[in-house]
Amino acid sequence: xxxxxxxxxxxxxxxxxxxLKEVLGAEASDKPLSVNDIGREALAVYKWFVxxxxxxxxxxxxxxxxxHFVQISTPHLPAKISLNR
Numbered sequence: 481x482x483x484x485x486x487x488x489x490x491x492x493x494x495x496x497x498x499x500l501k502e503v504l505g506a507e508a509s510d511k512p513l514s515v516n517d518i519g520r521e522a523l524a525v526y527k528w529f530v531x532x533x534x535x536x537x538x539x540x541x542x543x544x545x546x547x548h549f550v551q552i553s554t555p556h557l558p559a560k561i562s563l564n565r
Contacts, residue, residue, distance in 0.1 A: 484519065484523075486515070486519065488515050488518075493512075493513070493514075493515055493518065494512075496513065496518055497512040497513055500513070529552065529557070530557060533557060533560070536561075537561075538551050538559070538561040539551070539552045540552060
């Protein structure tokens, strides 16, 4: 099994946990996520993102009224699908 070691500033972890509390409200866990928890979830999302892109799909963030789309990309997986039709 591969092992990944990252140095993540505690402010980044605290920020993620604070944002999760805002998003989840009463459903938020009392126990904050650890760096390992965040890393596992981030890897799962990236794996899904690569699979969706491989399948020819655009992965996007959209506002609640579906009027503004932002295609998600990374330096190693740039946006390839035009959302302007």
